Amino acid sequence: xxxxxxxxxxxxxxxNRQFRAQVERRIDGALTEDEFKPLRLMNGxxxxxxxxxxxxxxxxxxxxxxxxxxxxxxxxxxxKGYGHFTTRQNIQYNWPKLRDVPDMLDALAxxxxxxxxxxxxxxxxxxxxxxxxxxxxxVADPRPVAELLRQWSTDHxxxxxxxxxxxxAVTGAEADRAVIRAHDIGLxxxxxxxxxxxxxxxGGGLGRTPMIGxxxxxxxxxxxxxxxxxAIVHVYNQLGRRDNKYKARIKITVHENGIDTIRxxxxxxxxxxxxxxxxxxxxxxTELEAAFAAPDFAAKPLGAYDTAxxxxxxxxxxxxxxxxxxxxxxxxxxxxxxxxxGATPGDASADQMRLMADLAxxxxxxxxxxxxxxxxxxPHVHRADLPVIHAxxxxxxxxxxxxxxxxxxxxxxGMDYCALATARSIPIAQQIAERIDDLKIEHxxxxxxxxxxxxxxxxxxxxxxxxxxxxLDRAGVENYQITLGGDxxxxxxxxxxAGPGFSYDAIVPAIExxxxxxxxxxxxxxxxxxxxxxxxxxxxxxxxxxxxxEKAHAA
Amino acid sequence: xxxxxxPKVVTANALLDGDVxxxxxxxxxxxxxxxxxxxxxxxxxAIRLLDAQARQSEIVGAYLADATxxxxxxxxxxxxxxxxxxxxxxxxxxxxxxxx
Ligand code: HEM
Ligand code: SF4
Numbered sequence: 001x002x003x004x005x006x007x008x009x010x011x012x013x014x015x016n017r018q019f020r021a022q023v024e025r026r027i028d029g030a031l032t033e034d035e036f037k038p039l040r041l042m043n044g045x046x047x048x049x050x051x052x053x054x055x056x057x058x059x060x061x062x063x064x065x066x067x068x069x070x071x072x073x074x075x076x077x078x079x080k081g082y083g084h085f086t087t088r089q090n091i092q093y094n095w096p097k098l099r100d101v102p103d104m105l106d107a108l109a110x111x112x113x114x115x116x117x118x119x120x121x122x123x124x125x126x127x128x129x130x131x132x133x134x135x136x137x138x139v140a141d142p143r144p145v146a147e148l149l150r151q152w153s154t155d156h157x158x159x160x161x162x163x164x165x166x167x168x169a170v171t172g173a174e175a176d177r178a179v180i181r182a183h184d185i186g187l188x189x190x191x192x193x194x195x196x197x198x199x200x201x202x203g204g205g206l207g208r209t210p211m212i213g214x215x216x217x218x219x220x221x222x223x224x225x226x227x228x229x230x231a232i233v234h235v236y237n238q239l240g241r242r243d244n245k246y247k248a249r250i251k252i253t254v255h256e257n258g259i260d261t262i263r264x265x266x267x268x269x270x271x272x273x274x275x276x277x278x279x280x281x282x283x284x285x286t287e288l289e290a291a292f293a294a295p296d297f298a299a300k301p302l303g304a305y306d307t308a309x310x311x312x313x314x315x316x317x318x319x320x321x322x323x324x325x326x327x328x329x330x331x332x333x334x335x336x337x338x339x340x341x342g343a344t345p346g347d348a349s350a351d352q353m354r355l356m357a358d359l360a361x362x363x364x365x366x367x368x369x370x371x372x373x374x375x376x377x378x379p380h381v382h383r384a385d386l387p388v389i390h391a392x393x394x395x396x397x398x399x400x401x402x403x404x405x406x407x408x409x410x411x412x413x414g415m416d417y418c419a420l421a422t423a424r425s426i427p428i429a430q431q432i433a434e435r436i437d438d439l440k441i442e443h444x445x446x447x448x449x450x451x452x453x454x455x456x457x458x459x460x461x462x463x464x465x466x467x468x469x470x471x472l473d474r475a476g477v478e479n480y481q482i483t484l485g486g487d488x489x490x491x492x493x494x495x496x497x498a499g500p501g502f503s504y505d506a507i508v509p510a511i512e513x514x515x516x517x518x519x520x521x522x523x524x525x526x527x528x529x530x531x532x533x534x535x536x537x538x539x540x541x542x543x544x545x546x547x548x549x550e551k552a553h554a555a
Numbered sequence: 556x557x558x559x560x561x562p563k564v565v566t567a568n569a570l571l572d573g574d575v576x577x578x579x580x581x582x583x584x585x586x587x588x589x590x591x592x593x594x595x596x597x598x599x600x601a602i603r604l605l606d607a608q609a610r611q612s613e614i615v616g617a618y619l620a621d622a623t624x625x626x627x628x629x630x631x632x633x634x635x636x637x638x639x640x641x642x643x644x645x646x647x648x649x650x651x652x653x654x655x
Contacts, residue, residue, distance in 0.1 A: 027570070029612040047615055049635075050642050050649045051573035080648055095648070097572045344645045415635060416643035424638075426645045476633055 003291070004112040011155075012109045015116065019043045020102035027098070042122075044115025045101055048417045054093045054101060056108060056115045060128035060146040060170070061089035061370040061377075063113075065357040068368055070111040072353035078104050083353070085338065085346040087372045087410055087461055088167070089127045094417055116154065121162045123153035123233070129171040129178045130371035133294060134333050134379035136325040140189045140196055142170040142178075144288035145225065148281065152226055159233055163240030164248035166233065167205075174490060179372060181213045181492040182206050182464060184250045185232060190219065197221045202232060202262065203254030206458035210494045211251040214259045216266065222285075224270070227277045231269040235262060295365035297328040300384040308387040315390050317443065318401040323386065326379075332386065334364075334378040335371065336393060337400040337408065341437040345411045345429050346374030355396045359389055372461075373410055375403065406448040406515065407433035410461055414454025414471060415478075421454035423471025423478040424504075428452055431508045436515070445515055447528045449488070464488030466530045467514060468495045469507065480507040482514075484541055485533045496538060498545055510545055517544030563600045564591040564622045564629055565607045566639070567614035575639045575650065576614060578607050584614065586650065588640045589628030594619075 004012075019039070026036040040046075044055040056071075063071075071091055075083045078100045079093040086092055096104060108114055126146045133141040149168055153159060159166070169183040180186025186201035198220045204213025220228055232250075239257060241247040247256075254262050308315050323332040336356060339345050348356070356376055360368045363385040369377035381389065393399040402408050409432060412418065414425030429452055436442050451465030455472070462468030468483035479501040486495030502510045515529075521540055522532045533541060565578035569586075576584040577591035585591060594600045600619055607617035621632040631637045642649020 027612075032611050033615050047568055047573060049639055050575060051568075080646075094643075095573075099571060415638055416645055421635075424644060426643075430645065473635075478634060 008112070009109070012112075012114055015043070015114070016102065016105045016109055019105060023098060023102055042116065043101075043105065045096075045098075046419075048094070048413075048419050049415070049421075050417070051095045052098060052101070053417065054096045054104060054115060055086075056091050056093070056113060057125040058089050058091060058113070058370050059150050060126060060132065060143045061130045061372075062128075062132070062143060063368050063370070064366050065361040065368070067111045067113060068353050068357035068360070070107060070113070072350040072357070074104055074107055075353070076350040077107075082347050082349045084344070084413065085348065085370050085374050085376070087374065087412070087459060088125060089130075089370045089372060090125060091370070092413070094413075121164050121166075123149075123156070123159055123162075123166045123168065125167075126150050126153070127167070127169045127178055127183075127372060129173060129176075130369040130377050131177060131324065131333055131379065132172060132369075133292060134326050134331075135173055135175075135177075136327045137175055138172040138189075138327065139191050140172045141289075141292055141294075142172040142187070142189055144285055144292050145187065145189070146170045147288050147292075148226070148285050149229065151284070152229070152281070158230075158237065162233070162237055163242045163253075164245070164250075166236070166250070168229075176488070176490040176492070177371075179461070179464065179488040179492075180204070181490075182210075182461070182488060183213065184236075185229065186213050187225075192219050195221065198225060200228065200232075203251045203259070204492075205249050205251035206461060206463050207249065208246060208456045208458075209249075209252065209255075210458065210463040211255060212492045212494060213251075214254060216259060216263050223279075223282050224274070226281045227274045228266070228270050230273060231266045234269050234273075235265045239265075294328075295367075295380055297331060297380070298382060299330060300382050302330060302384055305383045305386055312387075314401075315387060318390055318399060319386060321401045321405060321443075322403045323381075323383075326381075328380070330383055332381055332383050334381050334386070334389065335403045336376040336378065336398050337402055338375050338398075339402055339408050339433065340397050340400045341402075341407055341433040342430050343397075343433075344426050345409050348376070352396055352398055355392065355398070359392060363389055373408065375408070402442060404447050404449075405442050406436045406445050406450060407442060409433060409450045409452060410465070411452040412454050412460035414452070414460075418454060418459075420457060421471070422456070422473040423454050423480065425452040425454040425460055425469070425471055428469060428471070428480065428504075428507055432511055435508055435512055439512070441515070441519070444525070445519065445529070446525070447530075448515070450511070451486075461488060462486070463494045464492065465495060466528075466533070467511065469511075472501060474501065478504045480504070482507075482510065482545065484538055485530065487530060498538065498542055500546075513544045513547075514541060517541060560595070560597045560600075561621045561632070562623060562629075563594045563619040564588070565594070565600075565603050565617055566591070566620050566636070567607060567617040570611075570613055570615055573615075578603060578617075582606070588622075588631060588636075589625070591622070591629050593622055593624055593629040 200217040201213035364378040411429035415421035453460035481501040483495030580592035
């Protein structure tokens with residue numbers, strides 16, 4: 001893993017010292033809120049409905065056991081004993097007090113973490129495939145590249161006041177686990193004639209105008225990444241609409257100017273500045289690749305694992321849903337579900353964080369990951385250790401076998417926390433998960449992604465949910481709109497609106513009708529919800545959602 | 556005819572702990588919606604908002620929220636404001652468990 005250099009440590013210490021002074025000046029009245037707000041946002045401090053919120057970056061979702069323990073300590077000491085992991089591989093604390101925030105930032109700096117550029121019109125936390133460095137299907141580990149991008153973009157003078165926020169995601173595999181097509185820049189490491197490079201995608205984004213990113217360069221040699229990325233951000237900085245916040249993201253710039261024009265401008269700028277990158281970045285990248293080198297994988301007998309797998313159906317079910325293929329012989333990638341039925345998606349208590357840190361230390365080469373699906377991953381676990389890991393997770397309420405299934409729901413904080421929300425999302429997720437558990441149909445239904453946002457900003461990725469739910473305020477009442485057929489993977493698609501919205505009390509039964517209808521409609525257990533939707537189109541699903549209309553038609 | 560004015564309260568978040576607060580008739584910040592000043596006149600509401608906004612060292616983000624008279628004092632109208640009087644629905648945190 002990357003560890004901070006002296007330069008990084010000094011930079012953070014200085015930033016934290018400045019922010020501490022800014023907080024003091026706000027409290028003693030020397031700074032007005034208008035002056036202070038941009039400063040606190042630059043340091044990840046938001047004001048939500050009931051309290052402040054501190055958003056801490058977990059770059060490319062990677063952290064070690066010591067960092068996870070520190071996150072637990074912070075949750076206990078300055079918050080209410082838990083943290084919320086988000087779709088952008090951040091952790092949010094929902095109850096910090098203004099005076100405590102500088103201490104929280106210092107505590108983060110002790111373990112090489114921070115909240116910088118988790119807000120504002122800057123290049124945000126660079127996200128990556130949470131299976132990076134472990135996945136069996138990977139061309140190369142995307143994290144060295146993500147770290148290179150982080151160092152290049154952090155405090156980059158040209159890019160502190162972009163037209164709007166800017167999000168980059170990187171993956172090393174064809175299977176897209178990082179939703180790269182819904183990012184301002186999506187990078188996929190690919191191999192062409194034995195050479196490693198990138199497929200570069202631009203202009204994806206969700207929010208009020210969802211767009212799937214477009215390929216701007218089919219193959220970019222690896223060494224050209226920074227000049228090319230800089231060229232993209234430069235062109236965006238020039239063309240991006242600063243006159244209208246809702247048209248300011250690069251997705252609109254690409255949409256309005258056309259990908260071909262953007263490509264020409266980017267290539268021209270790229271030719272101009274390429275010489276300014278004489279290779280220092282590549283030397284750094286080589287160092288980073290060494291820092292992210294895979295751990296020494298061990299060989300162990302699998303007898304006990306095989307016995308447990310055969311004998312214990314609960315363990316078997318958990319392995320089948322929560323453990324993914326690892327590139328090393330005998331190893332697996334464990335996804336720890338933060339979606340126990342009825343729990344708040346993405347929340348972990350301080351005790352749970354500590355247990356996960358301990359397991360990573362004892363059985364997982366000290367590494368943890370946060371996924372954009374709001375779960376925690378132990379990327380390098382030998383299968384021989386799975387029975388004991390599973391037993392410990394179960395004791396802590398972390399053993400739910402539902403990864404990728406209907407109750408593995410992404411939900412944004414919604415109106416339980418977020419000041420921008422138009423409706424709640426968390427209780428909808430809780431109720432759907434409980435209902436699915438009561439019906440005992442989860443494993444029969446199979447792969448299904450339900451994603452919920454509490455307003456049009458789409459932090460809960462509802463546009464790319466197989467079933468998306470968007471909470472709105474209709475004449476002073478919560479109302480939930482359903483979209484169908486969205487997909488955040490390599491076959492990305494934006495979901496289509498199914499019809500009129502549902503009230504708070506009617507949305508969970510509506511989702512239940514939809515899932516039961518799918519079970520009737522599918523062409524055997526092998527056909528997933530998304531495949532069935534693609535084969536049949538929306539009509540039979542709408543019929544299940546709106547039975548009265550069907551009756552009216554028939555009459 | 557002029558549009559009827561919906562009564563308002565002035566609300567904000569406390570600077571230090573972020574908790575939801577309301578302006579009282581005697582110029583205090585209360586954490587209890589029912590103790591807020593219910594403002595029935597549009598011009599007076601504008602003045603009270605300015606009063607509140609001048610108190611930068613105490614609060615953040617003052618605004619006017621619709622309210623209505625209830626048996627124990629002003630009550631929120633919109634569900635967002637109702638949530639702000641209680642706290643989140645997923646945990647017993649915030650005002651619903653903290654004495655104001
Ligand atoms: C309370 C704090 C939050 C605020 C104020 C906030 C605000 C916003 C806004 C305004 C947008 C729309 C941006 C645009 O289209 O220009 C947005 C998008 C987004 N936010 Fe949040 N958000 C919050 C919490 C979260 C959380 C908790 C997550 C993760 C669970 C998240 C992840 C995202 C994602 C993934 C998008 C859409 C992708 C895109 O940028 O196009 N946000 N957010
Ligand atoms: S989608 Fe809306 S409600 Fe949900 S976190 Fe984002 S801004 Fe808040």
